[in-house]
Each structure stands twice: as C-alpha cells, then as structure tokens.
Amino acid sequence: MNHPYLSTTLINKVYKRLFLNQCYVCGFKQEGCLCSSCTTFLKRNDHCCDRCASPTLSPLALCGECQKEPPSFSKAIAPFEYEGLCRALITKAKFENQPHLLRPLISQLADHILQQNQPIPKLWSHVPTATSSLIERGFCQTEFMSQLLLKHLRCYHPDLKIELITIERIKANQAQHTLAKRERHKLTHKHFYVPQTPSESVLLIDDVITTGSTVNACAKALTLSGAPNVTVWALARTP
Known part of the structure; x- marks a missing residue:
C-alpha cells in the first residue's frame, strides 16, 4: 500500500x-x-475598445487613443473593470500577501476566454514584476496567474501545451502603481528584454491594465524579438 x-x-x-x-x-x-x-459585485467590462479593452459607454471598434496611436499588441481582453469587488480582491492579493484571492478572478477569466472561443496561443509570457514589488510581496502575481489560468484551461483542453517566453527587466524602475499617469507613460520597450526569439504569436498575461504603458512596452519588446503578434489577457481594465 x-x-x-x-x-x-x-x-x-x-x-x-x-x-x-x-x-x-x-x-x-x-x-x-x-x-x-x-x-x-464584479463590474463586467462589456462595453470596451476592441483593441485595448478600455471601458467605453457603448460598444466601440477603436477608442480615440487606439485610432491616434495603435498599441503594439493586436488585442487585449479584460473581463472586468478595476473597481469594487474586483479591485478589493486584487489589492488584497498583491499588497496583503493573499494571492489565493486571485483565484475567483482567474477562474472567471478562463470562463470568459472559453465562452468567447478565443484562440489560445502556444507561446505564453507574463509581465515581470518590478524587483521592489517582488521583494515586498514575495511572489510574482502574473506568474501565479499564468500557472493557475493554464490549469483551468486544461480542464477543457487536456492536450494544451505551451512554451514560456521570458521577459526580463533591464532597467530599474519604480512599481507602476506608485507612479502618476505621466510617469507611467515614460515606460518603453527599452526597459525590457526578451532573450528568446518567438516565431509564433505570443500571449502576454497581466493582472490589471491601467494606462496600458506596461503591456504596450512588453508587447513592443516581444515583437522586436520576433513575435509576429501579441495578445494580452488581463483580469481587469481601469475605467
């Protein structure tokens, strides 16, 4: 026995x-x-820009920002708005060392992806956590998200196999949540480095898309390294 x-x-x-x-x-x-x-109590992001997932008052193909300057990623998916219960769960998970509170939102994200029949890329990457935040929290929330999201999706796609693409921070910078909007926009692809050469579309995972500067910079770094296309999946989008 x-x-x-x-x-x-x-x-x-x-x-x-x-x-x-x-x-x-x-x-x-x-x-x-x-x-x-x-x-x-989770506010769904039902009306949003088809490109960057920025919440809008009515269904919109492209928001003004995307029309003016299209982002480096082809599409972003964020099923919730970053407020109310969604914000409370993410905040407690990240800043009160309770990563398990991301589970309900990750489960909802997986269901949303499956219901929308979204294609699932074979190459996955996640936004790297700033060193200062990693030391403070003791874990990378986007890496945790990736692992749990993959587990959920494999319940419906048992043969799903992925390859991880690493994004490294090559310039020290403050955690984005501590910066003003103007300072966040200073973040560029030069802050990140992709050691691999992805030959297929890449899925980029983040927890919250605020101004979009971080995912845009990471997506730019991925495309410069060879990725033909980048799709972003996140839990929430800031209104």
Missing part, C-alpha cells in the same frame, strides 16, 4: 473541502470559489 500517496490524497481532499468549496468572499459553502451573489 502506498501510504505517502494516500496521505497526500487525503490532505488534498480535506483542503478542497475546507477552503476551495466555498465562496472566498462570504464563505458560502458551494462548488467553486465565488458564489452567484458575490459575482454580481
């Missing part, structure tokens, strides 16, 4: 029953990590 295997299996079952089969917000016992009542 494989006692270590049985012990691990039992621990996993207990953990799932105690922590995963309940709403992360109100504690309601159920399948999944966000109940239907709490889900209503």
